[in-house]
Amino acid sequence: MGAKLCPKIILEGTRLTRKTDIAFALDEHPRVVGPRKYRYHSPLVSAEWCAFTNFPWGRGLINYAPEEEAQARETYATWARLFELQPYYSWIVDRFHLSTRAFHIQAGRPDPDFAWLEARLVPLGFRHVLCVRRPDTFAAARAERLKVSGNPGQYDDLTPFVREQELLRRLVRASALPHLELDISDLDADAAADRIADWLEATGGLSAPWGVTPAPAPPPADAGAPPLVVPDTFVTARLVAARPRVDDAAAVFAAYAHDATVTRHLSWRTHERVDTVSQYLHGAVDAWARGTGHRAWLLRRRDTGALVGSIGLTQHGPRVEFGYVLARAHWRQGLATEALTWLVDWALAQPGIARAGAVCDVDNPASARVMEKVGMAREGVLRRWMVAPNIGPEPRDCLVYAKIRGA
Numbered sequence: 001m002g003a004k005l006c007p008k009i010i011l012e013g014t015r016l017t018r019k020t021d022i023a024f025a026l027d028e029h030p031r032v033v034g035p036r037k038y039r040y041h042s043p044l045v046s047a048e049w050c051a052f053t054n055f056p057w058g059r060g061l062i063n064y065a066p067e068e069e070a071q072a073r074e075t076y077a078t079w080a081r082l083f084e085l086q087p088y089y090s091w092i093v094d095r096f097h098l099s100t101r102a103f104h105i106q107a108g109r110p111d112p113d114f115a116w117l118e119a120r121l122v123p124l125g126f127r128h129v130l131c132v133r134r135p136d137t138f139a140a141a142r143a144e145r146l147k148v149s150g151n152p153g154q155y156d157d158l159t160p161f162v163r164e165q166e167l168l169r170r171l172v173r174a175s176a177l178p179h180l181e182l183d184i185s186d187l188d189a190d191a192a193a194d195r196i197a198d199w200l201e202a203t204g205g206l207s208a209p210w211g212v213t214p215a216p217a218p219p220p221a222d223a224g225a226p227p228l229v230v231p232d233t234f235v236t237a238r239l240v241a242a243r244p245r246v247d248d249a250a251a252v253f254a255a256y257a258h259d260a261t262v263t264r265h266l267s268w269r270t271h272e273r274v275d276t277v278s279q280y281l282h283g284a285v286d287a288w289a290r291g292t293g294h295r296a297w298l299l300r301r302r303d304t305g306a307l308v309g310s311i312g313l314t315q316h317g318p319r320v321e322f323g324y325v326l327a328r329a330h331w332r333q334g335l336a337t338e339a340l341t342w343l344v345d346w347a348l349a350q351p352g353i354a355r356a357g358a359v360c361d362v363d364n365p366a367s368a369r370v371m372e373k374v375g376m377a378r379e380g381v382l383r384r385w386m387v388a389p390n391i392g393p394e395p396r397d398c399l400v401y402a403k404i405r406g407a
Helices: 019-027 066-085 097-106 115-124 135-146 159-174 189-203 246-257 274-290 335-348 365-373
Strands: 008-012 044-046 091-094 126-132 179-183 233-235 239-242 295-301 307-316 319-326 355-361 377-387 395-404
Touching (some): 019 044, 019 189, 066 115, 126 159, 159 179, 335 355, 365 377, 365 395
Parallel strands (some): 008 126, 044 091, 126 179, 319 355
Antiparallel strands (some): 295 307, 307 319, 377 395
């Protein structure tokens, strides 16, 4: 038996690109979802569903009103969690977060930041397929669309569709997700699905690990290490670490989250607005409330109270993995080493924890030195391990370090 087919495809494009027909073709394509002796379907998801309002042609995930932004963000987070809980299944999505961005940009509203969402989609193997058509074929596509459209007036002027296609092209190219740009001008849905299947086969996108290394799965209940009871706060010689709050957003943004130099090698995009930091902090507070996932602390100077950075940990059975970031004004003072030393020593003293480790981009020697100073040994290079979206969309090599109990 071959590898299980479980691709994750997000179709983007204007309404004149046969995306829905292509989605249905992919849903029954034997090289995408496997040969079938009877009909059944993989999940088909769409952000176009106008489910926020109780009337036709209303609002939803793409065209939500400003006062519905929190509802939209929670909906996207719910979808992401559903994908994470069921990673080994086929998911075909007809328009998603980039269509949301395109709508709000064209409407003159703030561009929603979905870096947090893409950071969750990349390890699951999600890929964009941007369906485009040549400008000279838009009129013929409109004629076909008018045969079935329940809202034909939206196609009177084709200029917005041409502009939307160019905007989506820019957004897809800047996304952290791998992408295929597919010209469907002369293709029917079945031929387009064949092209997508060819691309997925050639790039490892049909089966886990989908051409990337996924985040480790949570350990089973009998993994040999009880869940850590993580302290709300800890104190070192110069630092106080405390759980984050949503109202810390402005301070986090000003200290380091906006700084492209600080965030260059990290797994999340540089923040351009305080409200996107607030979205991240909502998730961080939720992780503490659940008692699972990545628990982060904000680090402040004991003498001045200045916010200097953040550090966090995630437990995977008998091992703990760390991540940290420090504001540029506080580099080269040994503060990251001081905080990480405390956490590593604490973690290895907990029952069942045998390993404390971390990774960093191969081009981030300063982070590697921090790990070396706390007594971690370099174990090797993880090839194409992590996407650094501020550098580019391709997974990058990382150095892996660890300290072993008793070693």
